[in-house]
Amino acid sequence: MKFQLTILTLAVLAFAKPQAPPDPATAPPDPAPTAPSTSEPPAPPAPPP
Numbered sequence: 001m002k003f004q005l006t007i008l009t010l011a012v013l014a015f016a017k018p019q020a021p022p023d024p025a026t027a028p029p030d031p032a033p034t035a036p037s038t039s040e041p042p043a044p045p046a047p048p049p
Helices: 002-016
Strands: none
């Protein structure tokens, strides 16, 4: 049971991990530096009414 739980945990962490560059020092600057948090991807724009 512990083995299955470990695999499930790794899978959840892999999918929940934000897509961040491996080395932010050499990554290009963010085109939207006004984002309040860099740990979360920016929200998609709202669809027009």
